[in-house]
Amino acid sequence: MAQDERIENGEISLLDLLVIIAEHWLVLVVVPLLIGVLAFGMVSMQPHSYRSEAVLTLPAAVISPLGDTEPGLSITQDTNTGTTQLVLAGPDPDVTMRLTAIISGIELAIEAGELPDARGELLDQIAVLDQSMALRDGIIARITTALSDLERASPFDTQAYAAASSALEELLTGRQDAQVLAAELRNELAAIPTEIVVSAPTNASLVGRSPLLMALLATLGAGFVLLIAVFMRAGFRNAAQDEDGQEKLDRIKNALLLRKTKSRNAA
Incomplete structure (x- = not known):
């Protein structure tokens, strides 16, 4: 009697909710599990990547x-x-x-x-520069010796000494440039991983979601939807027990174009 009064007043206690869940526990458990198993099977049969x-x-x-x-x-x-x-x-x-x-x-x-190969190319360039500097060192040594001989020669050959000095300066400049370039290449080589x-x-x-995860999501989603459906069904059944609730249900059905009925008050 007290429960009917609470329903008529639009009040539902926690105990009422537990009663509804207990009366439908088989559906709330079995159906979501079946949907989860079905989802697991469907996802498992799909080709994986x-x-x-x-x-x-x-x-x-x-x-x-x-x-x-x-x-x-x-x-x-x-x-x-x-x-x-x-x-x-x-x-x-x-x-x-x-x-x-x-x-x-x-x-x-x-x-x-x-x-x-970036490292191989740099090593080849460095080897060419080292060989070029070694060749220049040999020529520089010979020109330096020749200049010493020209300085001691008598009479002193001004033109030969000037030409040798110019060649020596050019070789020294070229060797310095090659040395700087070789140092830059070695720094670049050191930055490249071996x-x-x-x-x-x-x-x-x-790639993608696992079948187990999809089955879990399907089970939880189906359980939530069924729980809402059970509560709505119980609410409709309780509402149909009194005249005011039935009037509201008729208005809902009319609004949803489920059926055209006249309200009880109008009748």
Whole structure:
């Protein structure tokens, strides 16, 4: 009797809510679980995609042709760090092994001279400059000796001494320029990592949401919707027990075009 009075007054206690949940607990538990299992099965049957990524010191332009020959491989240049990110995606979880093989092929191609090597190019330039400076040192030593001989010679050959001095000055200037350039190249070489791999290929990761997560979300969503539906059904049933509540239900049905009825008061 007290419960009917609370319902008529539009009041529902916590105990009333628990009674509604207890009367429908089987539906509230079984149906969401079934929907969760169905969602898990549907997501599990869909084709998966895995990905692995690595970071190299090589410019993207050097290895960009690989993007045309390796399916699922994307190459991105990081302008801030000067590194290149390789991302390999595919339906099989062996993408890490595939990406490792690709990087090994790049290293072999660099060693064979098939791909440009920044460190190798700098080392070649430094070697050429060192050889040029060594050659100049030999010529400078001979010209210095010749100048000493000219200074002691009698009569003194002014033209020969002037020509030798001019050649010596030119050689010294050229050697100094080569020495400065070689120092700059060595500094640039020191800034380049000795290994081309900055970050090794990561373990294969599943792209997208996991089936377990989707099943959990489907279960929770279905449970919430069913809980709201149970409360609404109980509320409609309680409202239909009195004349004022039935009048309101008729107005709702009319507003939703469910059926056209005349209000009880009008009748």
